[in-house]
Amino acid sequence: EADIYQTPRYLVIGTGKKITLECSQTMGHDKMYWYQQDPGMELHLIHYSYGVNSTEKGDLSSESTVSRIRTEHFPLTLESARPSHTSQYLCASSESGRNEKLFFGSGTQLSVL
Amino acid sequence: SQQGEEDPQALSIQEGENATMNCSYKTSINNLQWYRQNSGRGLVHLILIRSNEREKHSGRLRVTLDTSKKSSSLLITASRAADTASYFCATDPISSGNTGKLIFGQGTTLQVKP
Numbered sequence: 001e002a003d004i005y006q007t008p009r010y011l012v013i014g015t016g017k018k019i020t021l022e023c024s025q026t027m028g029h030d031k032m033y034w035y036q037q038d039p040g041m042e043l044h045l046i047h048y049s050y051g052v053n054s055t056e057k058g059d060l061s062s063e064s065t066v067s068r069i070r071t072e073h074f075p076l077t078l079e080s081a082r083p084s085h086t087s088q089y090l091c092a093s094s095e096s097g098r099n100e101k102l103f104f105g106s107g108t109q110l111s112v113l
Numbered sequence: 114s115q116q117g118e119e120d121p122q123a124l125s126i127q128e129g130e131n132a133t134m135n136c137s138y139k140t141s142i143n144n145l146q147w148y149r150q151n152s153g154r155g156l157v158h159l160i161l162i163r164s165n166e167r168e169k170h171s172g173r174l175r176v177t178l179d180t181s182k183k184s185s186s187l188l189i190t191a192s193r194a195a196d197t198a199s200y201f202c203a204t205d206p207i208s209s210g211n212t213g214k215l216i217f218g219q220g221t222t223l224q225v226k227p
Contacts, residue, residue: 031213101158
């Protein structure tokens with residue numbers, strides 16, 4: 001199993017709440033990613049980071065924001081959640097240099113009522 | 114879709130049979146990867162095949178890559194009930210440089226009946 005952890009596993013919140021999804025990895029990977037996945041659908045990249053203080057938006061527009069203050073930590077924040085944000089959020093990491101495989105966390109299933 | 118399309122979307126077989134899933138993509142790639150996802154969980158990497166490779170094996174998995182047709186296939190031999198999951202192909206486009214930003218297909222849902 002990969003050493004990448006996401007919390008919480010499930011989150012049900014009301015519209016307008018601010019939330020932070022946590023992601024941590026203990027492998028010392030420089031590259032980290034956030035993907036969004038609806039049921040039965042492909043993964044869409046919403047944020048990625050090459051290292052500390054480096055973050056960029058992915059191919060799918062998202063109202064969420066991320067930060068990378070420490071190598072091991074890559075939290076995702078929604079300032080004001082809406083029902084359209086209901087989805088599964090998957091965090092992943094990979095080694096630097098030559099592109100190799102991604103290690104995924106177990107995901108956070110977010111439901112906004 | 115973005116880059117990868119997989120077929121079939123769903124596959125149901127009996128234990129012991131072989132399962133074949135196909136993936137097509139649109140642009141030139143560095144490598145192609147296959148991942149497995151159990152329901153409601155994260156993805157687990159299965160196998161990576163580079164653009165200069167044509168076939169690769171790992172246990173009961175066999176992956177082929179045809180860059181001229183921009184397609185790949187994943188074969189699972191002697192399937193088991195525990196193989197029930199969704200399987201995704203993911204491409205690493207040359208245009209992405211060294212970012213590691215993979216593009217995922219929609220996945221094939223495999224059900225293996227005991």
